Amino acid sequence: MIPPLRSKPNAAEKPQHLEKSKAERTSSDKRKSKLPQQPKQQGQLTKSDDEEELPPERCQHIQFFDCNSSVGRVIFECWHCQQAIISEYTGEPVMGEYFGHPSLIQVKIQCPNCEKTAIRLTTGEVLSITAIPSPWQQ
Numbered sequence: 001m002i003p004p005l006r007s008k009p010n011a012a013e014k015p016q017h018l019e020k021s022k023a024e025r026t027s028s029d030k031r032k033s034k035l036p037q038q039p040k041q042q043g044q045l046t047k048s049d050d051e052e053e054l055p056p057e058r059c060q061h062i063q064f065f066d067c068n069s070s071v072g073r074v075i076f077e078c079w080h081c082q083q084a085i086i087s088e089y090t091g092e093p094v095m096g097e098y099f100g101h102p103s104l105i106q107v108k109i110q111c112p113n114c115e116k117t118a119i120r121l122t123t124g125e126v127l128s129i130t131a132i133p134s135p136w137q138q
């Protein structure tokens with residue numbers, strides 16, 4: 001007989017999410033160690049069997065909404081794990097310096113799934129970062 005589990009509505013959600021992201025991170029790390037991120041020997045003529053399957057070139061989806069309102073929204077995919085993320089931002093991009101040259105400050109947005117930098121945006125202050133089901137993948 002299994003005793004009925006009393007689910008705690010809010011407390012139960014976070015640990016589950018953490019475990020899930022940990023598992024996915026492990027699998028993506030495995031994938032990464034197997035496939036070279038940036039193949040450096042492109043001019044190589046002799047192909048070994050291991051190198052036949054190159055990773056497809058990745059593109060990153062991104063879509064802006066509500067650009068004209070005070071709070072804008074952007075939907076994009078994480079560069080690392082392709083987790084779709086919606087982010088709200090406000091304010092204007094900040095001018096800063098990049099290697100001595102004036103440049104717009106790029107805000108790093110941390111992926112809630114793999115905890116790496118999902119994307120860099122030249123926006124103002126980032127208000128929220130939320131993982132969503134990808135509108136680009138089926």
Ligand SMILES: [Zn+2]
Nearest residue numbers: 078081111114
């Ligand atoms: Zn990610």
